[in-house]
Amino acid sequence: MAGRRTNLALLILLLAAVITGFTSFALGTSSTTAIVIGHGILSLGIILLAPWKTDIARRSMRRRGWAQGLSLTLAVLTGVALLSGVLQTSGLVSKVGPVTMMQIHVGSGIGAVIALLAHIAVRPVRMRPVDLSRRNLLRGGALLGAAGIVYLGIAQVWRLLDVPGAKRRFTGSHEVGSGDPNQFPTTQWLNDRVPVIDSDSFRVRILDTEYSSQQLMAFGDSMDATLDCTGGWFTVQSWQGASLSRFIGEGSGRSILVRSVTGYWRRFPIEDADRLLLASHIGGEPLTPGHGAPMRLVAPGRRGFWWVKWVDSVTVDDVPPWWQPPLPVA
Secondary structure (H helix, E strand, O other), X not given: OHHHHHHHHHHHHHHHHHHHHHHHHHOOOHHHHHHHHXXXXXXXXXXXXXXXXXXXXXXXXXXXXXXHHHHHHHHHHHHHHHHHHHHHHHOOOOEEOOEEHHHHHXXXXXXXXXXXXXXXXXXXXXXXXXXXXXHHHHHHHHHHHHHHHHHHHHHHHHHHHOOHHHHOOOOOOEEOOOOOOOOOOOOOOOOOOOOOOOOOOOOEXXXXXXXXXXXXXXXXXXXXXXXXXXXXXXXXXXXXXXXXHHOOOOOOOOEEEEEEOOOOEEEEEHHHHHHOEEEEEEOOEEOOHHHOOOOEEEOOOOEHHHOOOOEEEEEEEOOOOOOOOOOOOO
């Protein structure tokens, strides 16, 4: 009975950790701070249950078959996700070879979800009325309370030791190269590659008019904004170019569609036009190809995958801004 309760608790914690992890990964506003903290507490709760789960696993190892391999796979992937998450937030280890710690964390987390679903199909854990008893709810509350205390303790230790994790942003990202355009990373989403573009002949089509990067830069708009990448880092820079509010007025449509020469795209509410900047320069210097030259979008308050690089068109239509995948699929 105790083993079944442990498995059920782990199932709930894993699913909740996946939901909070996905939400904190996709969103970059201060309103997600509680979700990011919750994700950390849930992860620590899984670690605190490890001794009980280890005892269950030891008994189940006597049963042979492919289900045993599935259980081991789930355990390994969950362990990797937890360890990489701790290392990422601490800031002590950022990469393993060419792979970032955040990529390991997200990749192993996705793998763990797949293994978990398969595990549930093979060995389903069903909720029973007794599972919602006062005693069990108090046990669950005590587990989360203990995980919360451990979370606060780790944060305090990091502050005392002055490790990079003590200065991370509310999203969990670490500061890299703020104020220096040449020091922050160049990253692409999924299969995007830095395209070869002739800056002299390149034009951006905004509604029905084409502009060169020099023409857009001549508008002289600037913005200090934080680029918070889902790779686990952030940078604060000064961006120069042209505000989209110069070309797009409220009431002309429902959403703004920004496309890249690579085919990548994102859709924004029409009322965000005055908060979006087409940038050709950063810190007074021209963008590099890796950072989105000739033109990239600056979208404050949104994670890095919203900051479309190598923009070649901006259009307005009546499609609602939410009609798009929460994360880009290409």
